[in-house]
Amino acid sequence: MSGAVELMAGRPRAKGLQRSQREALVEVGKFAALLAHEVRNPLTAIRIDLQRVEEKLPPESPLRLQLARALREVERLDQTVSGALRIARSGTVSSDLVDLRVPLLRAIEVATPAFDQVDATLAVRGLDDAPVPVRGDEAALEQLFLNLLLNAAQALRPHGAAGVILMATNGHADVEVWDRGIGIDADKLGRVFDPFYSTRKEGTGLGLAIARGIVTGHGGRIGIESRPGEGTAISIRLPLAR
Template identity: 40%
Template structure:
């Protein structure tokens, strides 16, 4: 990540703190997405014009060209979707805070994933501290972060196992711990897994944990990984009940 940033920004970033590097990277991605969006929309318009031009061609030509244009159109839409996603995640790491009941968010996330988990014979269990008050959080982004953590846990277990979410309140900090009985994380990779694009999955983007960590940080909290005493990974998101010196 350091060398990508250094090349893109033309400056040495090795002295910056991890949080500053993450922030720079997300701004860089945002800039990239913005700049890619303009040529994309002009491509889109021209493809539409070409589709209109098709009408005046001989039927044989039309039949030959229409499917190709359709593919270009489809791929352009896909690119636009990707750019949109990057703009969203790279936008100012702002959060729309409101009073949120974490158990509600958690049960929503569990319900979303239960069919997939059941198909793999994986049990999802959630335990929430009874004394947990509502917290100031962004429900949409919190849902996204929890989904990323639980999906990783299910993927790590693969089949027949257990994913557990424990929510507890300690010293004004809400701890959301997602643990699984998968293979765990090699100790030398405990930091690397949060790097953008780090993945060990053939179909993974390697952005899931990075995004989840950004979301935790945007709430004034943190996201950390460790291995449980009985093996398996434990991802712990900490969110302060009250944010000091921040207005959102």
């Protein structure tokens, strides 16, 4: 099994998790497989039908707006299922030598429109320095950072500020994703990593559950600090590759 990182809880590398957390993630995996089976295929059929109707509509038809909205919602559902599926499938992923700056920069690139949307600034520190080598799965690491960045963007008020800090010291890489957004009430902080816990209307509540799975799968740790009305900081520590 060498050359592979275990991401999925319930398998050996997830032993750093508490039993209840591990069980919760295993439940997510089962649920994801069920969702995929029950939702994916009909969703594809719906999309194809909607597209056929769209093609037949005259260009000026007012129904086009509604159709476009329906198609967007189908797309969103599909993404939700894909996210859940990623957990279910993530039992074993590659263990490549990755410069942590690469997935981090990609995630920043993908998340930038979300910050632009609220006219927010994203301050980036520590990414011009030397390479930060870790062992792991580049795509999963990008997903991890994207989930955190999107949460930060979604927590911001207009013209808010957020940032990313990368540091490598004493055998580990530290990444902090912070925002001066709405923050999280103390009594809710313990639940944010739970699968399907969400306070957002459009949220699936999988973002941080996946993030935690990816971090522990890479032999790392993830922590959160938050103050309502002031902001939130997520800290990740990953072992540096030797």
